[in-house]
Amino acid sequence: YEMTSSLVGSEMCIRDRMKKRLIFTLLLAAFIVACFAQKPYKVMFYNLENFFDTINDPEVLDDEFTPEGPKQWNSAKYNRKLGNTERVLFDLAAADKVYPAVIGVSEVENRSVLEDIVAAPKLAPADYRIVHYDSPEARGVDVAFLYRPEVFKLEGSYPVKTVVPSLPNFKTRDILTMWGRIDDEPFFFMVAHWPSRLGGKDASEFKRIAVGEQMRRIADSVLKADPATRIVAMGDFNDDPTDPSMAEGLGARTRMKELEPGDFYNPFGDMLRAGIGTLAYGDAWNLFDNIVVSGNMVSGDDGMQLRKAPGSKYYGNIFRRHYMVQREGQYKGYPLRTYVGNNFQGGYSDHFPVYIYFAK
Numbered sequence: 353y354e355m356t357s358s359l360v361g362s363e364m365c366i367r368d369r370m371k372k373r374l375i376f377t378l379l380l381a382a383f384i385v386a387c388f389a390q391k392p393y394k395v396m397f398y399n400l401e402n403f404f405d406t407i408n409d410p411e412v413l414d415d416e417f418t419p420e421g422p423k424q425w426n427s428a429k430y431n432r433k434l435g436n437t438e439r440v441l442f443d444l445a446a447a448d449k450v451y452p453a454v455i456g457v458s459e460v461e462n463r464s465v466l467e468d469i470v471a472a473p474k475l476a477p478a479d480y481r482i483v484h485y486d487s488p489e490a491r492g493v494d495v496a497f498l499y500r501p502e503v504f505k506l507e508g509s510y511p512v513k514t515v516v517p518s519l520p521n522f523k524t525r526d527i528l529t530m531w532g533r534i535d536d537e538p539f540f541f542m543v544a545h546w547p548s549r550l551g552g553k554d555a556s557e558f559k560r561i562a563v564g565e566q567m568r569r570i571a572d573s574v575l576k577a578d579p580a581t582r583i584v585a586m587g588d589f590n591d592d593p594t595d596p597s598m599a600e601g602l603g604a605r606t607r608m609k610e611l612e613p614g615d616f617y618n619p620f621g622d623m624l625r626a627g628i629g630t631l632a633y634g635d636a637w638n639l640f641d642n643i644v645v646s647g648n649m650v651s652g653d654d655g656m657q658l659r660k661a662p663g664s665k666y667y668g669n670i671f672r673r674h675y676m677v678q679r680e681g682q683y684k685g686y687p688l689r690t691y692v693g694n695n696f697q698g699g700y701s702d703h704f705p706v707y708i709y710f711a712k
Contacts (some may be wrong), residue, residue, distance in 0.1 A: 377468075387689045392659045393503065393534060396444065396671070396707035397456040397543065397586040397643055400437060401690055401700075402493065404461040406648045413620050414461065422694045433690055436700045437471035444705065445673045448662075452707065453534060454581040455498040456543035456586045458525070462486065466496055483530050485511035486628040488523040493585065495528045495543045504539070512570065514544070516562045522547075527567055531574075531705030535712065537656055542567055544587040546597070554584075560591050564601025569707060571616070575646065582645035582656050583616070588703065590640050593621040604644045611647055618644045619658065619667035619708060630670055630704045632686040643668065649710060659709040671705045 386631050404417035406425055416491050417425040434707070445451040449555025460466060463484045470480040483506070484496040499506065509530035516522045525545040532539060544567065547559035571583045591597045593606050598618060606621020620642050623629075661669050678688045688699030 374657065375492075376580075391450075392709035392711040393656075394448075394450055394452045394707055394709055395454045395456075395584060395586070395643065396452045396705055397458075397588075397641055397642060398440070398705035399458045399545075399588045399701060399703035400460050401702050402459055403433060403465050404493075407467055407545065409461075409492060411587070412461075413490050414492050417461075419605050423691060423696070424694075429696060432698055433700075434472065435466055437469055438474050440671070440673075440705065441469075442472075442474035444707065445478070447671075451475075451500060453500050453503040454541060455480070456495065456496045457498070458543070458545040458588050459493045460484075460496055461492050461494070463496075466498070472500060477508070481506070483528065485526060485528065487511065487526040488513070489525050489589060490523065493545075495525050495545050497528065497530055497543060499530075499542065505533045506530060512566075514563055515566055516547070516559050518558065518562075522559070524528060527563070527570070529570065529636060531581075534582075538578055538580060539582045539656075540571070541585065542570065542583075542585040542587075544585075544589070546587065546589045546591070546704045548590050551706075557591075557595075557597065560589065560595075560597035561601040564589075564597040564603075568602050568616075570690070571646065572614075580648070580655065581646075582649050584643065584708075585616070586643040586706075589638050589642055592639050593618045593624050593642060596699075598642070598644075602644065604642075608650060611650065613647065615647050616644050617647060617658070618642055618648050620706065622666055623668055623670065628670060630687075630706060631702055632683075640665055641703055643706055643708050645708070645710075654712065656710045656712055661709055667708065669707050669709075676700050676704065 381660055404414055408418045416423055417420050419426045466484055478500055480498040480499050487494045511528050514524050514527055524547055527542055527544045530541050545550035546563050549556050574581050598604050604616040604618040606618050608657045620639050629639045630641040631638055658667050660667055676688055677685055678686045687702050687704055689697055689700050689702040689706045
């Protein structure tokens with residue numbers, strides 16, 4: 353009897369331990385799922401505002417940004433701007449303790465500048481890699497990508513020459529493309545800096561419409577080859593989300609309920625309607641900096657889907673901190689830029705950066 357009681361007691365103890373272990377395992381699994389499966393990825397775009405090196409390149413019109421030029425652009429000013437850029441990119445990462453998986457940038461002169469950015473002490477832990485090609489833009493400023501190889505598995509990249517059919521000799525920044533995988537899902541990224549409004553918005557609009565149509569053709573060809581590919585198109589489009597170049601040329605809708613099969617979605621339309629922008633001109637805000645996604649990122653399938661930032665009612669996000677804002681003078685409230693004319697302001701950029709989240 354004593355032996356039987358002992359065996360029964362031991363068996364009950366074993367069962368209790370197994371039960372507790374099972375409960376612990378289930379709780380641990382739930383915790384891991386909560387931390388990793390639902391953890392969103394972050395993608396951002398930032399117009400760096402004329403980030404030149406200090407060396408005169410005889411093949412481009414960069415004389416303005418040299419020590420001998422009218423802006424007296426020197427190493428001290430360069431290092432100031434480098435530190436400012438590091439601060440913005442790191443603070444955006446520190447806000448939720450996640451470095452962006454992909455960063456698109458514009459108005460950067462060359463790979464040397466990009467190498468200085470990714471080597472900055474607060475950004476070095478992210479181990480960013482660079483995708484950059486020299487474009488035919490007259491001043492030598494380009495677009496580029498920074499990406500984290502542990503998150504985005506690069507498979508290829510290509511600079512697509514921008515084409516405006518009615519202006520066969522027109523030269524501007526390339527449409528930079530790269531493709532690969534995030535969490536084993538196919539992604540195709542584009543970053544561009546569309547033609548400016550030089551000569552007036554209406555007179556120059558046809559150029560931006562042409563580039564929007566070109567980017568849409570690229571995206572459609574990718575989706576035709578593999579409909580599961582997630583398309584992310586970003587850049588300084590020199591137009592607002594509701595302008596024809598965006599709404600008709602690129603075909604990006606600004607309201608989810610209006611999306612039809614094949615449409616693209618621009619999550620920054622709601623912010624524009626609320627009077628929020630990324631740059632200011634004439635005491636009015638514009639939202640030229642956009643990140644547009646293909647419809648399969650808002651369709652509700654099992655793949656990567658656009659997400660709102662915690663506590664935000666918008667799917668698009670603008671990163672703005674007090675130190676990035678002009679505090680006084682004629683441009684009070686505007687982004688604190690590097691130069692106003694030839695007067696060095698020591699600021700960050702004339703644009704605020706934008707970013708989005710997505711997750712399974």
